[in-house]
Amino acid sequence: MSKPELWVIAERRLDHVEPTTFQLLTKARQLAGDRFHTVAILFEATNDHLETELQPYAPDEIRIVRDDRFPTATDAEHADALAQLVAQYQPNSILFGATITGRSIAPRLQAKLLTGLTADCLDLRFDDETLVATKPSYGDNIMCEIICPDHRPQMATVRPNTFVAEPATGTAELTPVTVAFHPVERLQVKTATPVVNTATTVGDASRVVALGRGAANTATIDTATRLAEKLGGRIGVSRPLTDLDRFTHDDQIGQSGNTIHPDLILNFGISGAVQYLVGMQSAKTIVAVNSDSNAPIFDVADYGYVGDANAFMTALLAQFV
Amino acid sequence: MSSTTAAAEKLLLQMVDDYTEREISPQDMPMDQAGDFPEGFIQHLTDTGFLGIMLPQEFGGAGFGPEITASVLNHIARGNASTAVTLEGHFKTVDQILKFGTPALQKQLLPTANDRIFAFSMTEASGGSNPLGISSTATREGNHWVLNGDKIMITNGGLAAVYCVLVKTAPQELSVFVVDQDMPGFSFGKREDFIGLRGTPVGEIVMDHIIVDDDHLLGKLGDGGRIGDSAHDDARILMGAVLTGIMEHDLKIATDYAKERKAGQTPLTDLQVTHRKIADIAMRKETTKLLYQRADQLKAAGKPYSEEAAMAKAHGSRAAVSAGDDTLQILAGYGYSREYPVEHLIRDARAMEIAEGTVEKMRSAIAKAEFNK
Amino acid sequence: MKPKTIVVCIKQVPETNEVTIDPQTHNLDRRGLAGIMNPFDKNAVEQALQLADQTPAKVVLLSMGPDDYAESLREGMAMGADAGYLLSDRAFAGADTLATGYVIAQAIKQIGEVDLVLFGRQAVDADTGQVGPIVAEFLHQPQITYAASLRLSGDNEITAERLLEDTKQTLVAQLPAVVTVRSELNTPRYPTPRNIQLSFEKPLTIWHHDDLDLDDSRLGQAGSPTIVTKVYEPKPTKRELTSLTGTPTEAASQLIKALKAHQLI
Numbered sequence: 001m002s003k004p005e006l007w008v009i010a011e012r013r014l015d016h017v018e019p020t021t022f023q024l025l026t027k028a029r030q031l032a033g034d035r036f037h038t039v040a041i042l043f044e045a046t047n048d049h050l051e052t053e054l055q056p057y058a059p060d061e062i063r064i065v066r067d068d069r070f071p072t073a074t075d076a077e078h079a080d081a082l083a084q085l086v087a088q089y090q091p092n093s094i095l096f097g098a099t100i101t102g103r104s105i106a107p108r109l110q111a112k113l114l115t116g117l118t119a120d121c122l123d124l125r126f127d128d129e130t131l132v133a134t135k136p137s138y139g140d141n142i143m144c145e146i147i148c149p150d151h152r153p154q155m156a157t158v159r160p161n162t163f164v165a166e167p168a169t170g171t172a173e174l175t176p177v178t179v180a181f182h183p184v185e186r187l188q189v190k191t192a193t194p195v196v197n198t199a200t201t202v203g204d205a206s207r208v209v210a211l212g213r214g215a216a217n218t219a220t221i222d223t224a225t226r227l228a229e230k231l232g233g234r235i236g237v238s239r240p241l242t243d244l245d246r247f248t249h250d251d252q253i254g255q256s257g258n259t260i261h262p263d264l265i266l267n268f269g270i271s272g273a274v275q276y277l278v279g280m281q282s283a284k285t286i287v288a289v290n291s292d293s294n295a296p297i298f299d300v301a302d303y304g305y306v307g308d309a310n311a312f313m314t315a316l317l318a319q320f321v
Numbered sequence: 322m323s324s325t326t327a328a329a330e331k332l333l334l335q336m337v338d339d340y341t342e343r344e345i346s347p348q349d350m351p352m353d354q355a356g357d358f359p360e361g362f363i364q365h366l367t368d369t370g371f372l373g374i375m376l377p378q379e380f381g382g383a384g385f386g387p388e389i390t391a392s393v394l395n396h397i398a399r400g401n402a403s404t405a406v407t408l409e410g411h412f413k414t415v416d417q418i419l420k421f422g423t424p425a426l427q428k429q430l431l432p433t434a435n436d437r438i439f440a441f442s443m444t445e446a447s448g449g450s451n452p453l454g455i456s457s458t459a460t461r462e463g464n465h466w467v468l469n470g471d472k473i474m475i476t477n478g479g480l481a482a483v484y485c486v487l488v489k490t491a492p493q494e495l496s497v498f499v500v501d502q503d504m505p506g507f508s509f510g511k512r513e514d515f516i517g518l519r520g521t522p523v524g525e526i527v528m529d530h531i532i533v534d535d536d537h538l539l540g541k542l543g544d545g546g547r548i549g550d551s552a553h554d555d556a557r558i559l560m561g562a563v564l565t566g567i568m569e570h571d572l573k574i575a576t577d578y579a580k581e582r583k584a585g586q587t588p589l590t591d592l593q594v595t596h597r598k599i600a601d602i603a604m605r606k607e608t609t610k611l612l613y614q615r616a617d618q619l620k621a622a623g624k625p626y627s628e629e630a631a632m633a634k635a636h637g638s639r640a641a642v643s644a645g646d647d648t649l650q651i652l653a654g655y656g657y658s659r660e661y662p663v664e665h666l667i668r669d670a671r672a673m674e675i676a677e678g679t680v681e682k683m684r685s686a687i688a689k690a691e692f693n694k
Numbered sequence: 695m696k697p698k699t700i701v702v703c704i705k706q707v708p709e710t711n712e713v714t715i716d717p718q719t720h721n722l723d724r725r726g727l728a729g730i731m732n733p734f735d736k737n738a739v740e741q742a743l744q745l746a747d748q749t750p751a752k753v754v755l756l757s758m759g760p761d762d763y764a765e766s767l768r769e770g771m772a773m774g775a776d777a778g779y780l781l782s783d784r785a786f787a788g789a790d791t792l793a794t795g796y797v798i799a800q801a802i803k804q805i806g807e808v809d810l811v812l813f814g815r816q817a818v819d820a821d822t823g824q825v826g827p828i829v830a831e832f833l834h835q836p837q838i839t840y841a842a843s844l845r846l847s848g849d850n851e852i853t854a855e856r857l858l859e860d861t862k863q864t865l866v867a868q869l870p871a872v873v874t875v876r877s878e879l880n881t882p883r884y885p886t887p888r889n890i891q892l893s894f895e896k897p898l899t900i901w902h903h904d905d906l907d908l909d910d911s912r913l914g915q916a917g918s919p920t921i922v923t924k925v926y927e928p929k930p931t932k933r934e935l936t937s938l939t940g941t942p943t944e945a946a947s948q949l950i951k952a953l954k955a956h957q958l959i
Binding site: 325329331332333337339340360369370371373374378379382383384385569 | 730765768769770772884885886887888889890891893
């Protein structure tokens, strides 16, 4: 008997593949072992070759559906095409990135297939052939493990940057497949303009200087900005500081904000609410400076200093060569 | 109370809390520093319908009762006392027009009370506690009244559009007329530079030969003293609600701080000196709340409430000054800093030992009421 | 022209996300938490009211949940919506997104001749954002998710902007359609005190199981493919802490040494 299939839906981002797809392909390989057949599903125009971007992550197979209408297809058209593929191949599980696109197509497909979908997952594992998806709720304060025991396929959207993409050895089999494209005339994409978004999010930085309620005054923020520049990194903030004019959701760590895993994070004046800690605990090295020696942040830190944030930062800056 | 009324009041307070948190609290410190409401602040408050909370629905208002109206001011004052006091000045004035105005005057004026602030003006520069010492007059000329005089220390003076003014209609006769800022002869004078409640304007109006018809007389000729007393009583209840809100603000600052800080190795929450101060603030807050709510219950039941209203203000204002002082002491150096709100909460509370009758006057009134029992 | 009917689907959520797990029962402890309208849904209500300013329209609120969810409906009516429907029945309890979407879609069919269905981007408690697209599929209608702006662009047509991570789309849909809105698209109005009072004179209808045309196998727990097997508070992984000591200058020097050793600087 052939192995059950574990699918990753490749998402297009302008002329490239969205990075969450690579993260999911890596995770899918780890989950699959030799029990599952991992498949990347790719929709592209007839002259596209986005599969070359998928190949380094070595799924067992890449199924390519080509139609010039796909790059601008709507959610319902994508869901319709996927439903045809599901009917044909009967996959065990389907993973989407929890991007805007993924979170729009996946539930539409779920409703077509009358199956279960778990949103915005932070962890995945298989118990035999049952997918156990860990989903945050209540602004990441609570985690739920969710299964879909009696319906197939099992579906999940996975929060970007939850897993780390790692290229793998192995050769993906390329399989062209066809589906009938059913256009939905009642909805048209009239224009699609790339947004030149030079603003990075804190999730992109490998070095982060994170500020919380205890480091919220202007002088401390200014010192932190200089420190972040010196480190070649970026400022991140916990939830209370997003109320300040100079920070936005792009700067927030944790709580439906950004899950990050930089090489180094320096936390100043952050006591460490659970959702914050969960959002940054996969950083390679964690440093915490807080005036309260009992702050939970110290439990997850590699290096800790009890004292004033601004004084410590100033001392740190003074000693940088 | 019907279940609909209870549900509506719950929804109202939910909206007020939301509005206070998002629109009012962030302006608390800037308002104190600037000595004024920010640009557009009162317009937004007006557009959101706050001026009509206690105005009956037949005049386009919301028609909420006196007790929930006091609660609204209490909740607003947790975020900022100036906003609550500006509404207090408006509500107490509208209340007197509801009590003493003729149906024709009410029909003419009250629909505009949703969009325009009303103010009550009694004080004059001559000062003194004898209302008959005022020099503003209304004199009969033909079929009209002609108003002349100068009124100072008016809550919302300069901001309000409509003013109830206490004037003499005869050497021993006080009456109240309603004038509008658009009337010929009406002008604004100087604005006070007070140390507390700095958002709320307190200012002067000048009446130079303002001509009004009989229909602008509130109540009857000679009702001035009675109407003035009634306005004071209603204002004092609402001030009790505002003072309770200030103490709730103090209590939040004090407990938040104590929970975060240590003296040496000991958390402030483990120190008896902290316990004593927090407990005192809490007791002062609660006694003030009971007093103003008691006065409001009597008012709602149609019983005399003058003495209880005086108690709410006299007790509440000193209680709030002391609560601020204790909060300042818990925060120590931070409490004394202008970067923290505590010091201005003391200045805000201090205003209410003077406004709407000094605490000394309140005590005289309370004592007289006791002698007469 | 016939007035449009706009349905806004809303959910009541706890007023705070600071929930804990009862150590005995391992269930969520939501005791004492007041319910409020999901904040993202207020953007949808506001959007509907703005469309109703643009063209004659009736704004109808729809929610599913226990009877006390009527409070959120009332709040939406105090913002200006014309009527509310609450879908309340024990048979609906325990529904996941699929079973919830089914009942809501059936209710929308029952309301009849609905031109536009609006949703907030997601509920702040469950954070799924799935019910909108599910309802769109069940109603066989086009969907526009995460709309950043929305207007009527013709008698029977809407135009929306949709902001993907790196692309701005302009979409045009023929009504009827389903739209989920981003929170950035508007600032919801406050219910005025007067409208709070007047909202109690507007019709709020409670529909139970028998009021709707339903397939029982698709309701509640039985109709929900997913099962929550475990609920827990995340426990961040503890690490071995090296304390930096002394003055800030001394401590900073210790840190620099350590970071250099790890080649982090």
